[in-house]
Amino acid sequence: MVNSLLQSIPIDYFIYLSTLLFCIGVTGVLVRRNAIIILGCVELMLNSVNLLLAAFSAYKGDADGQILVFFIMVVAAAEVAVGLAIITMLYRNTRSVDVSLFNRLKG
Amino acid sequence: MEEILFYIVSACAIISAFFVVFSKSPMYSIISLIVTFFSISGLYIMLNAQFLSAVQIIVYSGAIMVLFLYVLMMLNLKQKDEPLKGSGFQILAVISGGLVFIGFIGALRGFQSIDLPVSPDSQIGLTKNLGYLLFSEYVLPFELAGILFLSALVGAVMIGKRDL
Amino acid sequence: MENIIYLIPILPLLGFAICGIFGSKLPKNIVGVIANLMVWVPFFLSVYLFINFTGPAPIKAEAFTWFAVDNFKVNFSFQIDQLSLVMMMIVTGIGSLIHLYSIGYMHDDKGFYKFFAYLNLFIFSMLLLIMGSNFLILFIGWEGVGFCSYLLIGFWFKNKEYGYAARKAFVMNRIGDLGLLIGIFMLAYYFGSVEFTDIAAKAGMFKSNDTVLIVATLFLFIGAMGKSAQIPLYTWLPDAMAGPTPVSALIHAATMVTAGIYLVIRSNAIYSLAPFTLDFIMYIGLATSILAAFIGLRQNDIKKVLAYSTVSQLGLMFVALGAGAYTTALFHVTTHAFFKALLFLGAGSVIHAMGGEQDMRYMGGLKKKIPVTYWTFLIATLAICGVPPLAGMFSKDEILVAIWQKDKLVWGLTLFSAALTCIYMFRLLFLTFFGDFRGTEEQKKHVHESPSVMTIPLIILAILTVFGGALNLPHYLGENISQKLAHWLQPIYVGIHAHEEPPFSTEMILLAVTLLVIALVAALVYNKYVVKKAQPVIVENMTGWEKASAKAAYVNELYNEVIVNPVLALGRFFKNIVDKYIINGIVEGTARAVQGCGSLLRMVQNGNVEYYVLAMSLGIFILLLVAGYLS
Numbered sequence: 001m002v003n004s005l006l007q008s009i010p011i012d013y014f015i016y017l018s019t020l021l022f023c024i025g026v027t028g029v030l031v032r033r034n035a036i037i038i039l040g041c042v043e044l045m046l047n048s049v050n051l052l053l054a055a056f057s058a059y060k061g062d063a064d065g066q067i068l069v070f071f072i073m074v075v076a077a078a079e080v081a082v083g084l085a086i087i088t089m090l091y092r093n094t095r096s097v098d099v100s101l102f103n104r105l106k107g
Numbered sequence: 108m109e110e111i112l113f114y115i116v117s118a119c120a121i122i123s124a125f126f127v128v129f130s131k132s133p134m135y136s137i138i139s140l141i142v143t144f145f146s147i148s149g150l151y152i153m154l155n156a157q158f159l160s161a162v163q164i165i166v167y168s169g170a171i172m173v174l175f176l177y178v179l180m181m182l183n184l185k186q187k188d189e190p191l192k193g194s195g196f197q198i199l200a201v202i203s204g205g206l207v208f209i210g211f212i213g214a215l216r217g218f219q220s221i222d223l224p225v226s227p228d229s230q231i232g233l234t235k236n237l238g239y240l241l242f243s244e245y246v247l248p249f250e251l252a253g254i255l256f257l258s259a260l261v262g263a264v265m266i267g268k269r270d271l
Numbered sequence: 272m273e274n275i276i277y278l279i280p281i282l283p284l285l286g287f288a289i290c291g292i293f294g295s296k297l298p299k300n301i302v303g304v305i306a307n308l309m310v311w312v313p314f315f316l317s318v319y320l321f322i323n324f325t326g327p328a329p330i331k332a333e334a335f336t337w338f339a340v341d342n343f344k345v346n347f348s349f350q351i352d353q354l355s356l357v358m359m360m361i362v363t364g365i366g367s368l369i370h371l372y373s374i375g376y377m378h379d380d381k382g383f384y385k386f387f388a389y390l391n392l393f394i395f396s397m398l399l400l401i402m403g404s405n406f407l408i409l410f411i412g413w414e415g416v417g418f419c420s421y422l423l424i425g426f427w428f429k430n431k432e433y434g435y436a437a438r439k440a441f442v443m444n445r446i447g448d449l450g451l452l453i454g455i456f457m458l459a460y461y462f463g464s465v466e467f468t469d470i471a472a473k474a475g476m477f478k479s480n481d482t483v484l485i486v487a488t489l490f491l492f493i494g495a496m497g498k499s500a501q502i503p504l505y506t507w508l509p510d511a512m513a514g515p516t517p518v519s520a521l522i523h524a525a526t527m528v529t530a531g532i533y534l535v536i537r538s539n540a541i542y543s544l545a546p547f548t549l550d551f552i553m554y555i556g557l558a559t560s561i562l563a564a565f566i567g568l569r570q571n572d573i574k575k576v577l578a579y580s581t582v583s584q585l586g587l588m589f590v591a592l593g594a595g596a597y598t599t600a601l602f603h604v605t606t607h608a609f610f611k612a613l614l615f616l617g618a619g620s621v622i623h624a625m626g627g628e629q630d631m632r633y634m635g636g637l638k639k640k641i642p643v644t645y646w647t648f649l650i651a652t653l654a655i656c657g658v659p660p661l662a663g664m665f666s667k668d669e670i671l672v673a674i675w676q677k678d679k680l681v682w683g684l685t686l687f688s689a690a691l692t693c694i695y696m697f698r699l700l701f702l703t704f705f706g707d708f709r710g711t712e713e714q715k716k717h718v719h720e721s722p723s724v725m726t727i728p729l730i731i732l733a734i735l736t737v738f739g740g741a742l743n744l745p746h747y748l749g750e751n752i753s754q755k756l757a758h759w760l761q762p763i764y765v766g767i768h769a770h771e772e773p774p775f776s777t778e779m780i781l782l783a784v785t786l787l788v789i790a791l792v793a794a795l796v797y798n799k800y801v802v803k804k805a806q807p808v809i810v811e812n813m814t815g816w817e818k819a820s821a822k823a824a825y826v827n828e829l830y831n832e833v834i835v836n837p838v839l840a841l842g843r844f845f846k847n848i849v850d851k852y853i854i855n856g857i858v859e860g861t862a863r864a865v866q867g868c869g870s871l872l873r874m875v876q877n878g879n880v881e882y883y884v885l886a887m888s889l890g891i892f893i894l895l896l897v898a899g900y901l902s
Contacts, residue, residue: 005109005153012215014150017117019211021124021143026888027204028128030881031197036179037133040140043171044124047147050159054232058154063231066156067245070237073166074252078259080171084178085266091182099880196881203888210895 006059014055021048035087035097039080046076113153120146133184137175144168156232275320276332276349279313279359280398286310286391294384303374306387310370310394314363321356327762328352329468331404345465350404354601354763357756358401358533361605365525365612366394368728372616373517375725376623386426386515393419397526401533406455406465409534413451413498416527417444423522424514433513440507447497447504451534454490457483458541471540471765479544488541488548492555495531500582501589502559506827508582509566512574516619519574524581524615525608532588532604536597540765543595553593553677557684560586562826564691568698572629573618576699580655581611583692587670590685596673597764598757602743603670605756606662609739610654613732617648620721620729621703625714631702633710640718643726645704647733652700654736656693656789662739668782669745675781676773690788697796705801745778 025048028041050069057065091097123146126139144167151160230236241249286309294302324330329352337347370390377386396415403409418441425437455465461483462470477484495501500508511523522528535542535552542549560583567579584607591600622629624641638645654663667689674682708715720726743756773781875882 005113006155008110009113013113013117014154015215016212017120017150019208019215020121023204023208023211024121024124024128026207026884027201029884030200030204030888031128032136033881034133034136034184036175036182036184037127037136040127040137040175043167044127044140044143047144047163047167050163051147051150054151054154054156054159058156058232061231063237063240066159066232066237067240069156069159070162070241071248071252073162075255077166077171078255080174081259081263082266084174085263088178088182089266097182097184196885200881200885203885203892206892207888207895210892210899213899214895216899 011055011059015052018048018052018055021045021051033098033100035090035099036084038099039083039087043076043080046072109153113150116146116149116153120150133179137172137179140175141168141172144172151232154232158232158234158237161234272320272323272330273332275316276330276351276402277334279316279320279363280349280395280402282309282313283391283395283398287388287395290384290388290391294388297384299378299383300374302384302387303370306391307367307370307374309391310363310367313394313398314360314367317356317359317363320351321360324351324353324356329404329763331468337407343459343463345405345407347408348404349402349408350467351402352763353760354533354536355401357601357605357760359398361608362394362397362401362526365608365732366390366397366521368731369517369521369525369612369616372520372619372725372728373515375722376517376619377515380515382426386423389419389422389426390517390521393423393522393527397530400530404466404468406458406467409537410448410451410455413494413530414448416522416530417441417448417498420444420511420522420527423518424511426514426518430513436507436510436513440511443504443507444497447494450490450492450497451494454487454494457487457490461487467537470538474540474544474765477541477544480547481544484541484545485547488538488545489551491534491538492531492548492552495534495589496555497531498534499528499531499585499589500559501531501555501586502562505559505563505582506830509575509578512572512578516574516615516622519578520612520615520619523578524611528581528585529588529604529608532585532592532600535589535592536601536763539597539763542592543765549593549595551593552589553681556586556589556591556593557681557688558586559583560590560688561684561691564688564695567695568691570695571631573621573631573634573699573703574615574629576631576695577611577614577618580614580692580696583688584611584655587667587685587688590681591670591673594670594673594677594681596670598743598760599666599669599673601760602756603666605742606654606666606736606739609732609735610651610661610663613647613651613729613736614655616725616729616732617644617651620644620725621648623721623725624718625710626717628710628714631699633714634703634708635706635710636704636708637718638704641720643720643729647729648704649700650733650736652696655696656793657689657785658789659786660737660740662736662742665740665743665745668785669743671781671785672773672778675777686785686788689785690792693789693792694796697793698800701796701800 022045025041025045028044029038032038032041050072053065053069053072057063057069087097094101120143123139123142127136127143130136130139144163148160148163148168151157151163286306290302290306297305329350331348331350333346333348335347337345339345370387373386373390377383380386393416396412396419398412400409400412400416403412421437421441424440425434428434428437458470459465462473464470464473474484497504508523508528512519514523563579563582563586567576567583570576570579584603588600588603588607591597591603620641621634621637621644624637624644625634628634650661654661657664657667659665671682671685671689674685708718741755743754745754875886
């Protein structure tokens with residue numbers, strides 16, 4: 001089943017799929033104002049990249065890609081932990097998670 | 108058969124991803140995100156990457172999304188807490204996202220299709236296989252990832268403290 | 272020999288360094304002694320060189336190669352020959368006497384050590400000017416003396432007027448210097464060298480009155496105009512009297528202002544081939560001589576009279592040069608250095624006695640009170656008027672003879688100028704030393720003879736003035752004793768310079784005419800100022816020619832109207848219009864443009880993350896577009 005799938009579906013489909021997911025993630029980051037959702041959309045983007053890596057790895061018969069995916073997941077988990085902690089703190093200070101209010105980057 | 112399966116799972120991923128972006132309530136967004144992750148995990152299985160799919164479900168759909176939900180519920184955010192952006196900006200955002208997609212596709216067109224090995228090894232994605240690699244060749248990054256986790260943990264705790 | 276040559280300019284430089292660096296800490300007497308030594312020793316060295324100078328060929332001492340470009344090589348080298356030896360002895364001799372005199376004259380001045388440092392620097396520059404073996408070394412000295420002149424004229428810089436006078440001298444000299452530089456460049460281009468000897472050797476390439484030579488010599492003469500105060504660049508010299516009197520004596524009478532004459536004699540090889548330029552020089556000199564003498568008639572400041580007298584005498588020298596009588600000109604430079612330095616030092620002594628008073632209207636009857644000054648001053652006055660057997664008579668008479676040979680009309684005008692000279696000199700003498708004292712009671716008590724450190728130089732100069740004529744006695748006094756200077760200088764001339772001597776009877780007649788004029792003038796002036804006791808009136812009450820003379824023939828006003836005011840107006844125009852609106856507009860416009868761009872770009876940096884991400888995604892799209900098209 002698996003091998004036949006790899007033979008029946010060209011890799012381009014995976015590329016298109018992951019690209020589409022990635023762009024949906026980008027759009028999400030742009031559209032939403034809720035910081036948590038934006039973080040989620042970033043996760044979506046990361047996952048789309050993971051999918052692409054795994055696809056290449058599987059089609060090429062090279063395990064390194066999957067190892068990399070594993071490490072990306074590790075980093076993403078750490079990132080989410082820290083990011084959510086920061087968002088929580090922001091909420092405590094401003095009673096909101098609206099990124100439009102966080103324009104403190106202004107010098 | 109397999110193709111149909113692939114299409115179904117892909118469609119599921121894409122649709123739920125759309126829901127993530129466009130549903131009004133943050134709760135629905137996060138739940139759609141979980142669905143998306145599950146679909147991607149399914150795609151991993153199709154790609155013979157069982158270990159990755161397991162990790163995806165355990166780490167992503169499990170731990171990370173639970174963290175999301177937890178924070179969401181803790182902060183008790185409602186739909187009304189997120190006023191919509193200006194419609195102009197929304198349209199602009201969607202357009203730019205679409206443009207990026209088109210750009211990617213257009214850029215892909217330029218490249219030759221990749222030569223694939225005739226019979227890909229279906230064993231590479233197994234846990235055992237990856238385990239060997241991880242503890243032989245990639246042992247240093249693996250340890251470093253542990254340290255990274257530790258520091259992230261400490262950081263999260265420090266940030267989360269009420270009074271710094 | 273070479274070491275001595277190097278030592279001569281180095282010593283004054285050393286003196287400048289010592290006085291300049293340690294002078295403020297040393298006692299005044301030691302500073303004075305050091306500064307004096309640094310000039311006296313070179314004087315004796317020059318005399319030693321003069322005695323041991325043998326061959327007609329010049330001695331060259333090459334210190335080092337200054338620079339060499341392709342085939343054009345300039346050495347930093349000194350050339351000792353008949354001409355530079357004479358000039359060196361004049362400069363160091365008069366210079367050392369004036370240094371001695373300065374010890375007394377500047378004794379109460381705060382800037383005593385500074386004064387001597389400047390004087391030594393001046394002597395150094397002047398020695399460079401006359402010892403250099405090429406035009407570039409000469410130019411270094413030329414600039415150096417101009418700079419020292421500026422420093423010393425503005426020595427009492429706390430007085431604004433003196434500062435302006437110094438600036439005026441400097442600016443006017445710069446105009447001349449530009450001409451000199453252009454002349455040097457032309458010579459370097461056409462002769463391929465700036466060495467005096469090379470140029471003299473190659474001068475034969477050109478035909479007489481060649482355009483190149485005429486232009487080059489004219490430019491060199493413009494340099495001489497500035498330095499030697501000829502029309503139209505002479506107005507700085509009368510103003511230069513702002514400096515201390517020893518400075519006027521040393522720089523503006525005896526040495527620096529004769530640099531122009533030195534330059535022409537030095538380049539006699541090319542000047543002789545440009546008769547047009549020589550004529551031009553002669554007429555300029557004549558005009559200067561007459562104009563300055565005319566202005567000198569009604570000046571009331573004792574130093575101003577002497578200044579205009581200097582300008583007039585310099586004009587005379589240029590007339591002699593224009594007539595082709597180089598030796599005569601140098602002879603007059605020498606004698607003029609003696610008696611004009613003496614006159615200035617005498618005037619300084621008078622001013623010293625009067626406690627700083629320079630106006631002759633408040634002097635008079637000083638004959639008895641300061642006898643040494645009076646006698647020396649009298650000798651100098653007679654010398655400048657040309658009374659035999661004093662030095663001035665011989666040189667002036669020679670000039671007149673040379674001009675008589677060339678042009679009768681010019682001779683007449685020169686004689687007229689000489690007569691004017693006598694008028695103002697006798698007027699000066701009578702107003703100052705004869706009649707009744709016209710100053711205040713306080714001054715009357717104050718009047719006293721100067722200390723011996725000041726009178727000794729006066730006496731020495733007076734002796735020189737009496738016997739200076741022996742240097743170049745007229746030829747009719749016998750072959751063996753006469754024309755010494757001419758014979759001595761013969762080797763430095765290129766081409767034919769044996770101008771014919773007029774018959775003896777003519778010379779005698781000319782001499783008689785001159786003496787007659789002098790006697791007549793002296794009698795008239797004596798009658799007016801001593802017998803009738805005519806008082807000089809206030810300038811505002813004068814009329815006609817007297818007012819014109821007292822107002823310096825309105826030349827300064829003319830320059831102000833024609834040159835200074837238009838330039839100032841242009842400056843005002845640039846300041847008020849161009850600078851304020853155009854330049855400022857450009858500058859501020861730039862600033863405003865930057866500001867505008869900044870405020871536009873500031874909207875981009877609004878701190879909202881979503882805008883950044885939007886921009887980023889658009890950027891990614893553009894990059895991808897480019898990548899897609901390029902692949």
